[in-house]
Amino acid sequence: MGGFMYDANPAISAPSAGAAQPVRLVFSGTASEYFSIWIVNLILSSLTFGIYSAWAKVRNNRYFYGSTSLDGASFEYHAKPMQILKGRLIAFALIAIYAIVGNLVPPAGLALGLLWLFLAPLVINLGLRFNARMSSYRNVHFDFEGSYGKAFLVVILLPIVTLLTAGILAPLAHREMSRYLANGYRFGTKRFSAELPLGGFYMIYFQALGLFLIPAIVPLFLWAVGGPLDFSEIGALIPLFLYAAILLLALFVRAKARNLVFNSAQLEGGHRFASSLSPWRYAWISASNLFLMVVSLGFLLPWARVRMARYIADNTMVIPASDLSGFVSQLAANQQSFGSEMADLADVEIAL
Known part of the structure; x- marks a missing residue:
């Protein structure tokens, strides 16, 4: 979707009898290639007051999808810039209406805000479906169905x-x-599923809580037993350390939760997945990427994105229950029976 109490990955260590060999994702993009795309996107988006950002998103996604391959075949992104631009214009219009009504008639603005709150799940579902349908692998489109x-x-x-x-x-x-x-996701006519243990998520959060409390308990213990600890000298640094700790632990939780979800997920037909992210390596890459983007005024963002994409791909695997190529080819044939252009059903992406 490394390590916690379920880190011994059964998907890798004990493949089922007759199953094909695990297949690792491969990311072949480079920072220099992506920089040439990113800098043009940045300049044109600035010159057009953000309008070109819809085209920029399509170019970005097509590069990263096309640079990510599984079993020798790359993923594809099919959205058209105008679909994204129309969705953004709709979102901008809704926000503008809310701002104007809220300033002119505050009670009506409050009612409108509540309406937007109840519309948020619908908009999110539409966005998930749009992005899924605009993604494909070997001519088989993904989909998302949520209530x-x-x-x-x-x-x-x-x-x-x-x-x-x-x-x-x-x-x-x-x-x-x-x-x-x-x-909620689907690949062609096959559904994804995952039985996620609640205890696994609580274990992840308890570990994160412990990692957060230990650095705080040690100085407090030293102060309680009369050790030299002048809070007046370090007080100004406490918020900085607090924010840094929260960021690192959020990344820690994100990596471990991804491993848990992927290692529990399967695609209809018995095909399974594996994720082996190291939470500390993931946190280090994320934090160092952020630092380098700040000191470079954003110009190292292409390098940071490529670096993270490669790390995630290197630690993501598919464990087929049978021949992967044959399975996907059969899905592609089935999909043709009801139209491989089903992605066109999702006209716009509305991003609030």
């Missing part, structure tokens, strides 16, 4: 409950969101 009720639960209700419980239900909210996504 409004489940989306409202994971996008609105559970985050609110998590806040009200001071984060105690954060692992539950994370698990439900991951399960909603993992079970």
Whole structure:
């Protein structure tokens, strides 16, 4: 979707009898290639006051999809810039209406804000479906099917409950969101599925909490036993250390949760997946990328994106239950029966 209590990856260590060999994703992009795309996108987006950003997104996605391959075949991205631009114009119009109404008639603005809140799950579902349908592998398109009720639960209700419980239900909210996504995607006519253990998510969060508390407990213990600790001297640095710790632990949780989801997921037909991200390596790459982008005024962003894409691909595998090429070819033939251009059903991407 490395390590925690389920780190011994059964998907790799014990493939089922008769299964094909695991296939690793390969990312072949380079920073120099992507820089030439990125700098043109940046200049044209600036000159057109952001209008070209729709074309920039398509160029970016086509480069990264095309540079990512599985079993010798690359992924493809099919969205057209005008589809994305129309969606962004709709989103901009909705935001403008909300801002104007909110300033002129505050009660009406509040009502409109509540309306947007209830529309958010619908918009998110449409965005997920659009991006899935615009993605393909060997001429087989992905898809996403999600209900409004489940989306409202994971996008609105559970985050609110998590806040009200001071984060105690954060692992539950994370698990439900991951399960909603993992079970909603489809590849051709085959569904993805994942049985995600709630205990696994709580273990990840408990580990992160422990890693957060240990550095704080040690100086407090030294101060309690009378050790030399002048809070007046380090007080100004505490917020900085706090923000850095939260960022690193969020990355830690993200990497471990991805491993848990991928190692639990399968595609209908018995095809499984494996993710072996090291949470500390992932956090280091993310944090160092951020630092280098800041000191380079953003010009190292292409290098940072390529670096992360390569690391994720190197640690992502598919464990086929049978011959992967034959499986995909059969799906492609089945898809042709109802039109391989089903992606055109999703006209625009609305991103709020």
